[in-house]
Amino acid sequence: MKIIWAIYAIIYDALCHLLSYQELLQRARVALQEENDTTSHVLDAGCGTGNFTKEYLDRCKNKNVSVECIDASPSMLRRAINKLRAYTNVHCARVDLNQPLPYPDAQFDNIVCLNALYATEDPIKVLGEFSRVLKFGGKLVLANPTKEARVRDVFVEHIKMNLKKGWAGVPIMMKGILYSPIFLLIFLINFLWIKRLGAKRLYHFLDNKELSELLKQAHFRVLRTEHAYGGTDVFIVASKMLVSNDKFDNPLVCEIAQGANDMAALYRLRYTAYCEEMGSLDPSQYPEKQESDKYDEFSTHVIVRCGDEIIGILRLIRDSTHGFLMEECFVLPDSIDRSRTVEHSRGIIKKEHRDRGIYTVLLRGAYLWQREHGFITSIGAPRVDKLSLILLQMGWETIGEPSAYHNVVVVPMAFTLHKEAQNKAP
Ligand SMILES: C[S@@+](CC[C@H](N)C(=O)[O-])C[C@H]1O[C@@H](n2cnc3c(N)ncnc32)[C@H](O)[C@@H]1O
CATH class of the missing domain: 3.40.630.30 (Gcn5-related N-acetyltransferase (GNAT))
Incomplete structure (x- = not known):
């Protein structure tokens, strides 16, 4: 499977030209900024080529923020390191989310995990690790494909958002046409590979209810759930809680x-x-x-x-x-x-x-x-x-x-x- 992430890494950044993908990154960034904290140490788990971290750091220039970017794929990570080279407050590391995270307890103020949880072996274990390394009250911003996710909806949303822009959308539309062979490849990777692994239950596409239940088990309170990325993702903001007297029905x-x-x-x-x-x-x-x-x-x-x-x-x-x-x-x-x-x-x-x-x-x-x-x-x-x-x-x-x-x-x-x-x- 590693080889697929390596191929995906080469074309992955074409997604940056899709308005639906840009909107997902912005939504996650806004969710992190809601509390208006001036200091924050963030974990970008399954960071891919570092697009979220770049979006976040560009918008937090006057704040005391830092990001730990982790991914298991050396090809994805190499691109993240290149992209984030100019930033002094980022550290990138090759970390497999299927293994215990190499960080002490309560290390991070917030965690972002966009479209990576589904690819792990056991999401509840991963969420347990997120809970361990997150501070009490810290936020987890999660996006994960649903079972019904249809890749084409990401492109359909892009076109709809573009049309709303009127004439201002023309250059974006032109770029879209230019990138269409790559988009077709991305579509095929998702359609032929990711969806198939989902059907075989090797990948975990989860609906809102299933993901909320897993989060509860890992001691997170779901603050809100939405659909994002053309409706293909469930987007959840949760915070780490402390459960007392676990054994009661209503703890x-x-x-x-x-x-x-x-x-x-x-x-x-x-x-x-x-x-x-x-x-x-x-x-x-x-x-x-x-x-x-x-x-x-x-x-x-x-x-x-x-x-x-x-x-x-x-x-x-x-x-x-x-x-x-x-x-x-x-x-x-x-x-x-x-x-x-x-x-x-x-x-x-x-x-x-x-x-x-x-x-x-x-x-x-x-x-x-x-x-x-x-x-x-x-x-x-x-x-x-x-x-x-x-x-x-x-x-x-x-x-x-x-x-x-x-x-x-x-x-x-x-x-x-x-x-x-x-x-x-x-
Ligand atoms: C669809 S990409 C999402 C990347 C990024 N979060 C974004 O939104 O652009 C999924 C990422 O998860 C990473 N990934 C998959 N399984 C992983 C694992 N077990 N540990 C760490 N990263 C993993 C892949 O290498 C890939 O970079």
């Missing part, structure tokens, strides 16, 4: 909040807790019944979900020009390394779930995220009640005197993660 799942729906749900939960239950914030300030503030922009939100419902939340605030929220009330000791510290804030568990140990699950998620991102110190100002006592029992220390804040008494506390986490850069 608790700990995740990092992603996207507008998660944010709206957690802001609503905060409104209910702070404005309606505790009365510590003025409801009239939040007419949309969602409580948020200036620190959210600089925060990561850990959530616990039971089924589809978010039942627990905890915000981790990073230092910024606003400082930390608790500094509105306390002066932090100089010994705190601000760049490696997050403040635990707005820890809330839905009323009807308050006795299920959900806070412990939230803390596990928070510590895991902190360890993987190098935030070794946690600070917080819990109310002087059950929560501060729980934190004391868990090894947190008080770092100042209690003080009144929004008609409750709070106490400043801190906790430092184990020594081994201290070597990781933020």
